[in-house]
Amino acid sequence: MAKTLTLVDKQSRSRIVWGDAMRLAPNLAEERLQWLQGLDLVAGVDEVGRGPLAGPVVAGAVILSPRSDFRWLFHVRDSKELSPPEREELATYIWRDALAVAVGFVSHTSIDRIGIAEATRQAMLRAIGELHRRPQYLLIDALSLRACSLPHKGIIDGDARCISIASASIVAKVARDRYMESHDHRFSGYGFARNKGYATRQHLEALRRLGPCDLHRRSFNPVREMVAARDPV
Secondary structure (H helix, E strand, C coil): CCCCEEEECCCCCCEEEECCCEEECCECHHHHHHHCCCCCCEEEEEEECCCCCECCEEEEEEECCCCCCCHHHHHCCCHHHCCHHHHHHHHHHHHHHCCEEEEEEECHHHHHHHCHHHHHHHHHHHHHHHCCCCCCEEEEECCCCCCCCCCEEEECCHHHHEHHHHHHHHHHHHHHHHHHHHCCCCCCCCCHHHHCCCCCHHHHHHHHHHCCCCCECCCCCCHHHHHHHHCCC
16 A cells, blocks of 8 residues: 655645645635635535436535634545545535535436436536525536526536535535435335446346336436337337
8 A cells, every 4th residue: 555644734724645646635725715805605516426327416515604614624525535434424514514505406307308417507506596595606516507697617626626616526425325325225126225326237237137217317328228129119
């Protein structure tokens, strides 16, 4: 295992880890740029669930206080880098301590109808709309929301660079995982509690054995090919 050295940047208070490569942890630099302009209500926005073969796409939106100094902030990472217990614990802190938190769901049937890109945008807009405090500015992971009237900035790899975006990815991931786990018994045999709808080997084997269920995205291969083979035009 490669050795790592962890230091703390006194100005940004983010951890800098040297291992196989130097990597900067998410920090509050982007939020501070807006806070210094007098915009206190800055929401980070991110989505999870673009790639799975089943289930919804889910977006999170999180507004952190400019006076946030919670210790848990410096454990925040992109949700993909955290274990399920770490995500669950951090999500609890985020819901408890952030100024506002919300999630937005777009169903698998809507994904099939409008496409995953538009479904992702709609999930983000729903999450933003569910915030009980209207944000003054949005920091969004990668995407631009043309339909949104609020000023915003799309940040490439935002969930790896920006704490509020990473926080949004965590609450969205936890919400989506819980949704898939809650449907595991109804659609038994697919392992949704484990694979969350992603194309694992076990999931693909179940698809070949059982065929698609009502939670699968018909517009995604190999589900689309299976449906076409079963119901030829």
